[in-house]
Amino acid sequence: MTLPAGVERHDFGGETSLATQGQPVYGERTDGDWRRWDPHRSKLGAMLEQGMETGLEGDETVLYLGAAAGTTVSHVADFAGPTYAVEFAPRPVRELLDAAESRQNLFPLLKDARKPESYAHVVEPVDVVVQDVATRGQARVAALNKRFLTDDGRLLAAIKARSEDVTADPADVFDNVREELSAEYELLETARLDPYHEDHLGIVARPRED
Amino acid sequence: MSNGWFAGLDPDDDAAAVEQIEAGRADTPEDWPQQAVEAGFADDEAAYYDRLHEVTMAATSAAVAEQEGADDQQLVHAVRAMADCERTANELAERVAEWGGSRYGDSGSGVEYARSLADRDDEDEGDTALRTLAEQTAGLADEADSLRAYIERTAPAVAPNLSMLAGPVLAARLISLAGGLEALAKKPSGTVQVLGAEDALFAHLKGNAPSPKHGVIFTHEYVRGTRREDRGSAARALAGKLSIAARIDHYSGDRRPDLQAELDERIERIQARAEEGDE
Numbered sequence: 020m021t022l023p024a025g026v027e028r029h030d031f032g033g034e035t036s037l038a039t040q041g042q043p044v045y046g047e048r049t050d051g052d053w054r055r056w057d058p059h060r061s062k063l064g065a066m067l068e069q070g071m072e073t074g075l076e077g078d079e080t081v082l083y084l085g086a087a088a089g090t091t092v093s094h095v096a097d098f099a100g101p102t103y104a105v106e107f108a109p110r111p112v113r114e115l116l117d118a119a120e121s122r123q124n125l126f127p128l129l130k131d132a133r134k135p136e137s138y139a140h141v142v143e144p145v146d147v148v149v150q151d152v153a154t155r156g157q158a159r160v161a162a163l164n165k166r167f168l169t170d171d172g173r174l175l176a177a178i179k180a181r182s183e184d185v186t187a188d189p190a191d192v193f194d195n196v197r198e199e200l201s202a203e204y205e206l207l208e209t210a211r212l213d214p215y216h217e218d219h220l221g222i223v224a225r226p227r228e229d
Numbered sequence: 230m231s232n233g234w235f236a237g238l239d240p241d242d243d244a245a246a247v248e249q250i251e252a253g254r255a256d257t258p259e260d261w262p263q264q265a266v267e268a269g270f271a272d273d274e275a276a277y278y279d280r281l282h283e284v285t286m287a288a289t290s291a292a293v294a295e296q297e298g299a300d301d302q303q304l305v306h307a308v309r310a311m312a313d314c315e316r317t318a319n320e321l322a323e324r325v326a327e328w329g330g331s332r333y334g335d336s337g338s339g340v341e342y343a344r345s346l347a348d349r350d351d352e353d354e355g356d357t358a359l360r361t362l363a364e365q366t367a368g369l370a371d372e373a374d375s376l377r378a379y380i381e382r383t384a385p386a387v388a389p390n391l392s393m394l395a396g397p398v399l400a401a402r403l404i405s406l407a408g409g410l411e412a413l414a415k416k417p418s419g420t421v422q423v424l425g426a427e428d429a430l431f432a433h434l435k436g437n438a439p440s441p442k443h444g445v446i447f448t449h450e451y452v453r454g455t456r457r458e459d460r461g462s463a464a465r466a467l468a469g470k471l472s473i474a475a476r477i478d479h480y481s482g483d484r485r486p487d488l489q490a491e492l493d494e495r496i497e498r499i500q501a502r503a504e505e506g507d508e
């Protein structure tokens with residue numbers, strides 16, 4: 020697996036870690052311009068760390084769903100092109116605004132990812148949809164947002180089992196999500212994100228033609 | 230074809246741009262940067278993205294400020310969280326009861342039984358596993374109780390008249406079902422009457438069932454405590470007053486104690502039909 024351009028393994032005082040170049044956002048370690056991308060704090064970071072074939076090369080146009088305070092999407096904006104960040108909770112968005120201040124290519128949107136019509140007048144068709152919404156109905160969110168992906172685009176999703184059903188076995192939840200997702204997407208690779216994120220499944224998928 | 234956020238905008242009008250980002254809609258995305266350049270909104274794509282950064286920052290920070298002030302939304306979260314905790318606690322309590330029955334042969338049930346197991350002394354690893362699950366179950370039930378207390382404290386501040394007539398928890402449920410106090414205030418009272426009975430309403434519309442007479446307002450003693458034949462009237466009367474209360478809470482915030490007296494009187498008259506009938 021190759022890392023996207025703009026993401027490197029960098030040495031932080033004896034510890035090697037994924038890193039991007041940009042203003043720090045969440046108290047991560049830095050070395051000059053380089054900022055550590057902590058896979059324990061970021062599901063996309065964990066997917067890259069696990070060697071999943073994300074297809075990311077750098078400079079993509081990205082729609083990011085569930086941006087929260089901007090931990091991961093700030094790294095994405097460091098190596099990608101125009102990056103649209105959707106988050107529906109006002110509190111974390113305050114910090115997302117701080118992260119976007121120094122990133123001209125990061126566009127924060129206080130919108131509900133289950134209502135794509137409320138941001139399709141702003142977001143253009145994208146190469147990549149990153150999804151980390153940790154809410155019930157994660158497969159449905161992915162299906163609803165398929166309209167944003169170009170034909171050869173990629174969905175990079177992190178599915179949290181406990182968000183679908185606290186009591187069920189995660190393996191069963193993941194089976195259901197995979198099945199539901201397959202209606203709209205061709206799944207290219209799936210992998211558990213342990214030990215970085217317990218009971219999370221990373222998914223790389225491509226939209227099926229309608 | 231749908232319109233981008235910039236359609237028809239004066240490129241320098243910040244307020245209009247913010248409004249469009251917040252309230253505009255489109256079914257499908259299009260190549261907005263290119264369209265904006267073609268329409269003369271921006272000189273080139275780089276200029277378009279600069280402008281987009283400016284207006285999304287402004288629109289999003291305005292939207293955050295607006296929503297954080299809206300305490301009815303905090304109430305909505307709290308009442309939904311309370312329902313989640315209750316449901317999950319009950320589900321886990323069933324599991325605990327089943328497991329406890331198999332180990333100790335006693336046949337308790339519910340959260341109370343889980344609480345009793347939480348205090349047991351362990352003799353082996355199986356006891357420990359079951360006891361910690363029972364503790365978590367009781368913990369979730371406690372969490373539901375403390376959310377209820379939070380709702381009881383805050384609902385009267387958000388919607389004083391509605392909370393007075395419905396009680397704070399039912400008031401919060403109605404606000405949650407409508408999606409906010411403003412949305413509730415805009416609903417006709419016939420809709421308020423059946424909020425929470427959407428399933429029954431759809432079945433009715435499909436022709437499979439009678440029309441529901443009440444939704445979540447059934448939990449109100451004025452509906453539940455009225456005999457079956459008169460419940461529809463009681464629900465209608467209650468929903469009518471609740472709608473008025475929600476409107477006053479949203480549009481003026483005045484306190485109107487007379488609403489309570491009016492409601493009491495209506496219900497008294499409806500419930501009196503039972504006695505008349507008996508004679």
Ligand SMILES: C[S@@+](CC[C@H](N)C(=O)[O-])C[C@H]1O[C@@H](n2cnc3c(N)ncnc32)[C@H](O)[C@@H]1O
Nearest residue numbers: 085087090091106107108131132151152153154
């Ligand atoms: C696990 S957090 C995301 C963390 C973030 N991706 C990161 O790595 O920095 C999940 C976020 O998704 C948001 N979310 C959940 N449902 C959403 C929805 N329907 N629309 C937009 N955001 C949503 C939550 O508010 C929360 O901030």
